[in-house]
Amino acid sequence: xxxxxxxxxxxxxxxxxxxxxxxxxxxxxxxxxxxxxxxxxxxxxxxxxxxxxxxxxxxxxxxxxxxxxxxxxxxxxxxxxxxxxxxxxxxxxxxxxxxxxxxxxxxxxxxxxxxxxxxxxxxxxxxxxxxxxxxxxxxxxxxxxxxxxxxxxxxxxxxxxxxxxxxxxxxxxxxxxxxxxxxxxxxxxxxxxxxxxxxxxxxxxxxxxxxxxxxxxxxxxxxxxxxxxxxxxxxxxxxxxxxxxxxxxxxxxxxxxxxxxxxxxxxxxxxxxxxxxxxxxxxxxxxxxxxxxxxxxxxxxxxxxxxxxxxxxxxxxxxxxxxxxxxxxxxxxxxxxxxxxxxxxxxxxxxxxxxxxxxxxxxxxxxxxxxxxxxxxxxxxxxxxxxxxxxxxxxxxxxxxxxxxxxxxx
Amino acid sequence: xxxxxxxxxxxxxxxxxxxxxxxxxxxxxxxxxxxxxxxxxxxxxxxxxxxxxxxxxxxxxxxxxxxxxxxxxxxxxxxxxxxxxxxxxxxxxxxxxxxxxxxxxxxxxxxxxxxxxxxxxxxxxxxxxxxxxxxxxxxxxxxxxxxxxxxxxxxxxxxxxxxxxxxxxxxxxxxxxxxxxxxxxxxxxxxxxxxxxxxxxxxxxxxxxxxxxxxxxxxxxxxxxxxxxxxxxxxxxxxxxxxxxxxxxxxxxxxxxxxxxxxxxxxxxxxxxxxxxxxxxxxxxxxxxxxxxxxxxxxxxxxxxxxxxxxxxxxxxxxxxxxxxxxxxxxxxxxxxxxxxxxxxxxxxxxxxxxxxxxxxxxxxxxxxxxxxxxxxxxxxxxxxxxxxxxxxxxxxxxxxxxxxxxxxxxxxxxxxxxxxxxxxxxxxxxxxxxxxxxxxxxxxxxxxxxxxxxxxxxxxxxxxxxxxxxxxxxxxxxxxxxxxxxxxxxxxxx
Numbered sequence: 036x037x038x039x040x041x042x043x044x045x046x047x048x049x050x051x052x053x054x055x056x057x058x059x060x061x062x063x064x065x066x067x068x069x070x071x072x073x074x075x076x077x078x079x080x081x082x083x084x085x086x087x088x089x090x091x092x093x094x095x096x097x098x099x100x101x102x103x104x105x106x107x108x109x110x111x112x113x114x115x116x117x118x119x120x121x122x123x124x125x126x127x128x129x130x131x132x133x134x135x136x137x138x139x140x141x142x143x144x145x146x147x148x149x150x151x152x153x154x155x156x157x158x159x160x161x162x163x164x165x166x167x168x169x170x171x172x173x174x175x176x177x178x179x180x181x182x183x184x185x186x187x188x189x190x191x192x193x194x195x196x197x198x199x200x201x202x203x204x205x206x207x208x209x210x211x212x213x214x215x216x217x218x219x220x221x222x223x224x225x226x227x228x229x230x231x232x233x234x235x236x237x238x239x240x241x242x243x244x245x246x247x248x249x250x251x252x253x254x255x256x257x258x259x260x261x262x263x264x265x266x267x268x269x270x271x272x273x274x275x276x277x278x279x280x281x282x283x284x285x286x287x288x289x290x291x292x293x294x295x296x297x298x299x300x301x302x303x304x305x306x307x308x309x310x311x312x313x314x315x316x317x318x319x320x321x322x323x324x325x326x327x328x329x330x331x332x333x334x335x336x337x338x339x340x341x342x343x344x345x346x347x348x349x350x351x352x353x354x355x356x357x358x359x360x361x362x363x364x365x366x367x368x369x370x371x372x373x374x375x376x377x378x379x380x381x382x383x384x385x386x387x388x389x390x391x392x393x394x395x396x397x398x399x400x401x402x403x404x405x406x407x408x409x410x411x412x413x414x415x416x417x418x419x420x421x422x423x424x425x426x427x428x429x430x431x432x433x434x435x436x437x438x439x440x441x442x443x444x445x
Numbered sequence: 446x447x448x449x450x451x452x453x454x455x456x457x458x459x460x461x462x463x464x465x466x467x468x469x470x471x472x473x474x475x476x477x478x479x480x481x482x483x484x485x486x487x488x489x490x491x492x493x494x495x496x497x498x499x500x501x502x503x504x505x506x507x508x509x510x511x512x513x514x515x516x517x518x519x520x521x522x523x524x525x526x527x528x529x530x531x532x533x534x535x536x537x538x539x540x541x542x543x544x545x546x547x548x549x550x551x552x553x554x555x556x557x558x559x560x561x562x563x564x565x566x567x568x569x570x571x572x573x574x575x576x577x578x579x580x581x582x583x584x585x586x587x588x589x590x591x592x593x594x595x596x597x598x599x600x601x602x603x604x605x606x607x608x609x610x611x612x613x614x615x616x617x618x619x620x621x622x623x624x625x626x627x628x629x630x631x632x633x634x635x636x637x638x639x640x641x642x643x644x645x646x647x648x649x650x651x652x653x654x655x656x657x658x659x660x661x662x663x664x665x666x667x668x669x670x671x672x673x674x675x676x677x678x679x680x681x682x683x684x685x686x687x688x689x690x691x692x693x694x695x696x697x698x699x700x701x702x703x704x705x706x707x708x709x710x711x712x713x714x715x716x717x718x719x720x721x722x723x724x725x726x727x728x729x730x731x732x733x734x735x736x737x738x739x740x741x742x743x744x745x746x747x748x749x750x751x752x753x754x755x756x757x758x759x760x761x762x763x764x765x766x767x768x769x770x771x772x773x774x775x776x777x778x779x780x781x782x783x784x785x786x787x788x789x790x791x792x793x794x795x796x797x798x799x800x801x802x803x804x805x806x807x808x809x810x811x812x813x814x815x816x817x818x819x820x821x822x823x824x825x826x827x828x829x830x831x832x833x834x835x836x837x838x839x840x841x842x843x844x845x846x847x848x849x850x851x852x853x854x855x856x857x858x859x860x861x862x863x864x865x866x867x868x869x870x871x872x873x874x875x876x877x878x879x880x881x882x883x884x885x886x887x888x889x890x891x892x893x894x895x896x897x898x899x900x901x902x903x904x905x906x907x908x909x910x911x912x913x914x915x916x917x918x919x920x921x922x923x924x925x926x927x928x929x930x931x932x933x934x935x936x937x938x939x940x
Contacts, residue, residue, distance in 0.1 A: 179893070
């Protein structure tokens with residue numbers, strides 16, 4: 036495989052232009068921490084964006100940061116922390132989940148996180164990566180430089196192509212520079228812990244908390260532990276945890292209110308700032324399921340009220356370790372022993388008994404063979420599949436960028 | 446403003462088209478008479494008017510699909526319309542186009558408190574959603590100032606904002622799913638009650654696509670619990686620089702207010718004369734800062750913002766003591782447009798966004814332009830997110846003033862782009878800013894956007910003449926130039 040590592044926009048355009056000319060598709064990589072996510076690729080060329088790094092403009096009072104697409108998240112975090120700010124969507128570090136050595140796992144880049152639209156527990160309050168993606172410049176599969184969006188927090192000029200790039204896994208364009216919205220770090224954090232509830236009891240409680248005015252910014256349910264990762268977070272018992280953030284007096288007030296409103300039917304307590312930070316970082320990084328060996332990892336997005344029953348339904352039919360984030364809106368499941376990795380059971384469970392349930396399952400981690408044979412991303416109805424294909428073709432008509440990464444054939 | 450030249454052959458076939466549409470939408474859903482079509486001749490941008498060929502008001506998704514399929518078959522253009530409150534001419538009709546009104550889609554289909562969402566038809570007004578869930582302590586967050594009239598379908602098309610979007614986001618951050626119809630009549634559902642897309646975020650790109658990609662027939666919105674308390678702070682400054690620095694300092698201190706609005710001297714005076722709420726008249730800039738949340742949080746933050754304001758030379762600092770007073774503070778700001786309407790026969794509302802650090806400079810240059818164009822300007826400003834609404838005062842009955850106002854407006858928007866901002870923060874491009882797109886995007890940028898349009902609507906029949914300064918055929922846009930079989934880039938670093 037030949038590797039191309041452009042140092043700037045012109046070289047990036049040339050690298051894609053040449054691949055287009057010789058019709059040799061490119062695998063697009065920056066830090067390489069998420070190569071195991073998506074369908075496996077075996078392409079003649081690798082486009083390594085890692086030299087397109089560095090913060091280019093950061094004005095804390097404008098709440099905007101622009102950086103080379105391959106800027107490591109660590110560098111971004113360091114600059115933001117200095118100014119008391121953060122990426123509010125909490126980009127997860129999936130290194131431990133993927134059993135990557137720290138040297139690779141730690142190489143998350145801003146562009147990579149955006150291209151995979153990865154978000155942490157604060158998704159329910161502050162939005163996903165896509166909601167913080169304000170603008171970009173890059174090179175499409177046509178070998179042409181183009182830009183979209185802007186460098187201000189509020190903009191509706193032209194189509195919102197940032198949304199399209201977020202979650203497109205590098206199949207439409209190689210990003211060279213990205214601009215994101217940043218937000219202040221909270222002054223204080225606390226976590227309300229409710230122990231001993233089963234999933235069907237916990238999910239309505241999590242959702243009651245989110246329906247309260249107490250601005251909950253994390254709502255996770257860890258069942259009675261079946262993994263070491265779960266055990267280290269919740270001890271021996273199931274736990275429903277709620278995060279509250281903000282100015283000190285407000286966090287104290289809201290913690291007490293939540294405990295009073297929700298904590299009567301179970302053992303209840305709270306975590307302080309430090310413990311909260313490490314607890315939610317572990318949730319963010321899917322550590323409850325890290326170290327699961329050969330188990331297949333799925334992320335299932337459904338209406339929050341359905342999360343508990345869905346987790347239990349899957350666990351009844353397959354050897355499953357699982358937990359819920361986003362107040363039940365996402366089920367993380369580690370499955371062993373199923374030939375299709377559990378795809379059929381999980382996707383049937385999403386449709387539900389009446390066939391009308393909505394949601395989607397993404398195969399996050401599995402062997403290359405499995406990721407080749409089972410749709411990694413939820414299959415779509417024919418008119419939508421056709422539309423998605425036409426969108427791909429409009430940016431990358433010769434299928435030069437990451438072909439087959441999301442859907443077989445394009 | 447030049448629109449695509451009407452196709453005389455389509456206009457000649459008008460009677461046949463009316464007949465066919467009546468076959469799809471029976472009863473009074475097809476509007477033919479000139480007097481009734483007149484209602485639809487313009488939207489909120491009243492400077493531009495055009496009678497549509499015919500108006501059709503379907504009431505089911507199947508009818509929408511059949512209308513679009515029929516129009517595609519006969520090669521006739523379609524302009525979708527919600528309540529017609531667009532300030533950028535997004536719903537401006539075409540002489541040879543069918544106007545597709547969505548007013549009959551006016552039902553709230555489901556409210557799901559457990560999952561904190563509501564499923565509504567696109568013709569439901571923005572405010573009606575909040576009203577429907579108010580009794581349970583919820584609301585729908587985006588609150589464009591036209592919220593009493595504008596519809597959620599139009600909000601999706603325009604990605605509408607409002608005064609609270611710094612903290613709570615625009616439409617795109619507050620919807621979970623839609624059902625839509627493509628120009629070929631295909632019905633597509635995106636999202637649902639769950640988060641994030643399973644593949645490309647088509648919902649994200651549909652939001653704010655100004656009616657050029659598809660017609661929305663159902664929307665699932667997120668609803669939020671209403672904050673326990675909200676208080677506002679009225680702060681007056683001797684200079685706009687002080688006010689701008691204060692805004693930056695509030696955000697620098699880690700505070701994201703629910704709303705942070707600025708008015709300049711002409712806007713303050715016009716508003717005070719209209720609503721008489723006691724705005725200070727001896728200041729150059731007035732800020733309204735609203736904090737919401739738990740009472741302990743709001744009181745704590747009000748004190749912090751007061752201290753910051755004092756540090757930035759504020760001459761008036763007045764926290765609202767109760768809900769009546771908070772609403773009174775807002776009433777002047779919310780009435781700013783009609784208030785300016787009282788002091789001038791006509792006004793033209795602009796909508797650029799700038800980096801806030803450049804505010805004082807932009808206002809100074811705007812004053813110079815105001816002298817050059819001999820037209821007054823009043824400014825209201827979503828200060829938290831840098832979204833500027835200059836109101837240019839003119840009199841359409843005086844020869845040349847309309848043209849001068851338009852030229853002044855265009856210069857303001859070019860200035861926004863020049864200082865690192867954008868043409869539109871929330872009103873959309875429409876026809877109004879269409880010909881300015883070149884100041885922000887080059888031909889290649891625009892071609893990438895137009896190719897996306899081709900993926901949805903290859904014949905360019907849905908709302909043509911909006912957003913893009915030039916129309917291109919999809920076949921022409923799709924051509925690709927490669928140097929086949931050679932290595933044209935010998936200097937490329939290889940490993």
